Amino acid sequence: xxxIVLKSLSDLNIVADKFLHLMKGKKVFAFFxxxxxxxxxxxxxxxxxxxxxxxxxxxxxxxxNEYQTGSNEIIYHFDFYRIEKIEEVxxxxxxxxxxxxxxCFIEWxxxxxxxxPEEVVYVNIVExxxxxxxxxxx
Numbered sequence: 001x002x003x004i005v006l007k008s009l010s011d012l013n014i015v016a017d018k019f020l021h022l023m024k025g026k027k028v029f030a031f032f033x034x035x036x037x038x039x040x041x042x043x044x045x046x047x048x049x050x051x052x053x054x055x056x057x058x059x060x061x062x063x064x065n066e067y068q069t070g071s072n073e074i075i076y077h078f079d080f081y082r083i084e085k086i087e088e089v090x091x092x093x094x095x096x097x098x099x100x101x102x103x104c105f106i107e108w109x110x111x112x113x114x115x116x117p118e119e120v121v122y123v124n125i126v127e128x129x130x131x132x133x134x135x136x137x138x
Contacts, residue, residue: 078104
């Protein structure tokens with residue numbers, strides 16, 4: 001397991017870059033942590049480091065947002081917080097996204113745990129008492 005400490009928001013892009021270098025070749029990430037810990041904020045920074053040319057927002061109501069990079073790569077960002085039944089995920093064809101070979105950033109993956117691909121990287125973000133965040137990767 002690897003860990004990266006994010007001491008302040010001013011270090012966000014540096015930490016996102018370090019994370020992507022550590023995860024070279026990995027494409028599907030499941031982000032765990034309580035509401036407000038910074039999952040969406042970190043995913044925004046990752047998207048920026050990957051060259052997304054659009055505004056990155058939380059897909060809380062849409063379930064999935066699709067972003068394009070300057071080099072025409074596609075990145076998928078999921079938020080399963082509002083999922084009530086696993087069938088909702090089947091209905092939009094999750095397999096086409098999870099197994100596309102594109103980056104997939106998944107918030108609230110515990111709601112769809114049985115559907116996550118074998119090669120998923122588990123990322124747990126923890127708020128420390130000093131306000132910093134520890135990003136545990138396994």
